[in-house]
Amino acid sequence: MTNDHSKKIGLIAGNGQFPLIFAENARRAGLSVIAVAHTGETPPELSEKVDEILWIRVGQIGKLISFFKKAGVTDAVMAGGIRKTRLFEMRPDFRALTLLARLKEKKDDALLRAFAGELEREEIRIRASTLYLSSILAVDGEMTRPLTKAEREDIAWGWPLAKQIGGLDIGQCIVVRDGVVLAVEAIEGTDATIRRGGTLGKEKAVVIKICKPQQDLRFDIPAIGPGTIQAMIEVSASVLAVEAGKTLLLEKEKLLQEAASAGIAVVGIKGS
Structure with a gap:
């Protein structure tokens, strides 16, 4: 063009x-x-x-x-x-x-x-890094399969914890299971955090990635891609919860297709 x-x-x-x-x-x-x-x-x-x-x-x-x-x-x-x-x-x-x-x-x-x-x-x-990218932002709600009651409870329990950790500028991602924090993201990045937490959780770990409360969307916005899903598959993690409207889904179609094939629930949560 x-x-x-x-x-x-x-x-x-x-x-x-x-x-x-x-x-x-x-x-x-x-x-x-x-x-x-x-x-x-x-x-x-x-x-x-x-x-x-x-x-x-x-x-x-x-x-x-x-x-x-x-x-x-x-x-x-x-x-x-x-x-x-x-x-x-x-x-x-x-x-x-x-x-x-x-x-x-x-x-x-x-x-x-x-x-x-x-x-x-x-x-x-x-300018905001979401400029021209509205089509690949996470939407509110379930994007692959429905959540179970236990998964919803883990998200509801872990979400405010992730926000607190983000507020301290430590990281944007935590991995939880059954009301226990398995891993907190620091310098190693999201995918490494998922592998570490998922290995400790054995399987069915819930991954929560938030937008930091003080995050300036001009130069820092959470993003996930097929690599994130691959890391979850490696450790049999079951849920990826991200912030609706404030998370980029890179290679969105491929990401959601691979998650659905692996039985992983990808869900957008409206931030506080």
């Missing part, structure tokens, strides 16, 4: 399928996608799905801003995470060092807000 090149969206790409899916949807909506990708994080195939691309190392903020300004980008989206372990290997440029020096705390949210503020000072506005 021919894009209207007067309409541009900047894409700050992290890891996983999210940047690829965002680029496809934005171009389908008629936009020209100008991407900044991170070496060692972003899938190389993103190059084929955007109009312009610059590859940088984590922490090269000055380079990112210069590229967007030269391309005439005034609106941008952050899609895909940067592994937290990668942050310990970052080589910040002068702009990033100046930003870090101003911060009193180095938590994810504080770093991302400061980064967004730096771009907005340059008249580059960070």
Whole structure:
């Protein structure tokens, strides 16, 4: 399709399928996608799905801003995470060092807000990462099979706990069974948490993934994909409960089909 090149969206790409899916949807909506990708994080195939691309190392903020300004980008989206372990290997440029020096705390949210503020000072506005992606957001209710009474009880019991853990900025996912917390997500990510908790629960574990109470949807939104379902299948977990309207289902059709085939209940819960 021919894009209207007067309409541009900047894409700050992290890891996983999210940047690829965002680029496809934005171009389908008629936009020209100008991407900044991170070496060692972003899938190389993103190059084929955007109009312009610059590859940088984590922490090269000055380079990112210069590229967007030269391309005439005034609106941008952050899609895909940067592994937290990668942050310990970052080589910040002068702009990033100046930003870090101003911060009193180095938590994810504080770093991302400061980064967004730096771009907005340059008249580059960070938009919600759900832009153009409403068709793959989790809906309210059961998306594969009906829940059992015991599964509903586990979700109702675990949901507020997951919210509290998210509120402490520890992680977004917990694994529970029969009123017992089997695993809490920290730096290892959702799929590793599922494998750890599911192994301890033997089978029929309930996975709960929430949107943190303080989550800024401009640059951080929960996402699950077929890999999440695969991790659940490996440990015979039975339920995946996610926040309706605030969770992306990457490769949605494939994800729900694989979950249904494995007898896994995927359910969207309206957040508090």
